[in-house]
Amino acid sequence: MNSRTKIKGRGAQLNVKNRFVELSHEMREDFLEYCSKEGELVDGNKTKYIDVYPKTIVNKVTSPDVGMAYSMNPYQGCEHGCIYCYARNSHEFWGYSAGLDFERNILVKKDAPILLENILKKKSWKAKTIVMSGNTDCYQPAESIYxxxxxxxxxxxxxxxxxxxxxxxxxILRDLDLISQLAKQNLISVNISITSLSEHTRRLLEPRTATTKKRLNVVKKLSENNIPVNVMLAPIIPSINSHEILPIAKCVSEAGALNMVHTIVRLNGAIGEIFTDWIKKSLPDSADKVLNQIEDCHGGNLNESRFGIRMRGEGKIAKQINDTVKLAKAKYFKGRSIPKLNDTLHENYKTNQLKLF
Structure with missing residues (x-):
């Protein structure tokens, strides 16, 4: 075994240093060689579920280009292991690495329903859509347990x-009963992330996620039950899935999606190192090309933090991607839109008491 051996079933292939922690852990080549000779496992590669008890569960989103006012995340970290995930950096705030730790140390917020109810009952709370999974996927594998x-x-x-x-x-289809009831009162919309129609690409980018076929079926089943579905082609990565924009748009449109949105990959914080290590191990022949094209979309850098620009990029490659998405939406989603959710009902359901006026 050596430093270029891939860890099966994971996106990240290493634990990068946490910028907030003074000490770091290094996997030395001589140790790896010893384990290989002795037939010992270097790492059990097991997922750990760790209970945490935050004081609040709903977060106000201040970023002007995200498209949501509030978010909540029942889990911190995500076993899906998407290599490009922007949420990886947030794991550092909990004392973990944005690399393998993000996928293997999942923080579980069992009190989330109680904390949510406490907020919704407040007299001062004014209803505004709260998005589940603003950071990490609320239907990741841990959800089947908790x-x-x-x-x-x-x-x-x-x-x-x-x-x-x-x-x-x-x-998500497990909860179709609840989602359907919410949809009848125009209280829910669902965003399904689909980044590739190729299972090979999907497994590389998102090793522990549902197959593309299953996700398309989710779009179809939800749409058949009159639940508004928006498909997120996020992120688009040049020379990996950028050629699939039109085919994906066609498939999700035929499945009943009402809209499609996109972002161009950006590798902020620790994600740049994690992604670079991953692509050199997973796609060594095209690694330099992909990294150079990502940099071309962000002024010569892998990262981009400027609001309004970070999601769409700049330059010729970014323009080509954005123009293709615009064409796809005009071709396959003309006349469709996601309805605005109803925020007028909640005020009368904060307590069990009926209002006279």
Missing amino acids: EITRECLKVFLKYKHPVGIITKNAL
């Missing part, structure tokens, strides 16, 4: 409060 997302949906339904969902996991 069912925190399902319990939160029950709270949203009880208080007639609008909610959005972002996911790439077919587990």
Whole structure:
């Protein structure tokens, strides 16, 4: 075994240094060689679920180009292991690495439904859509164990409060009963992330996610039940999935999606090192080309933080991608749109008391 051996079933292939922690852990070549000779496992590669108890669960989103006012995340870290995930950097705030730790140390917020209900009952709270998975996927594998997302949906339904969902996991169909009830009152919309129609590409980029076929089925099933679905082609990575924009748009449109949005990959913080290491191990022949094209979209850098520009990029390659998306939306989504969710019902459901006026 050596430093270029791939860790199966994971996106990141290393733990990068946490910028907030003074000490770091290094996997030395001589140790790897010893384990190889002795037939010992270097790493058990197991997922750990760790209970945490935050004081609040709903976060106000201040970024002007994100498209949501509030978000909540029942889990911190994500076992899906998407190599490009912007949420990786947030794991550093909890004392972990943005690399393998992000995928293997999953923080579980079992009190999330109670914390959510406490907020929705406040007299001062004014209903505005809360998006589940603003950071990490609320239907990642941990949800099949803990069912925190399902319990939160029950709270949203009880208080007639609008909610959005972002996911790439077919587990969402388990909660079709609750989602359908919310949809009948125009209280929910769902965002399904689809980044490739190729299973080979999907497995490389997102090793523990639902297959593309299953995600397309999710779009179809939700749409058949009159649940508004928006598909997120996010991120588009030059020379990896940038050629799939039109085919994806056609497929999701035929499945019933009402809209499609996109972002161009940006590798901020620790993600640049994680992605670079991954692509040199996973796609060594095209690694330099892809990295150079990503840099071309961001003024010569892998990262970009400027609001309004960071999601769309600049330069010829970025323009070509953005123009293709515009063409796809005009061709396959003309006359369709995601309805605005109903935020007028909640006020009368904060308490069990009826108002006289």
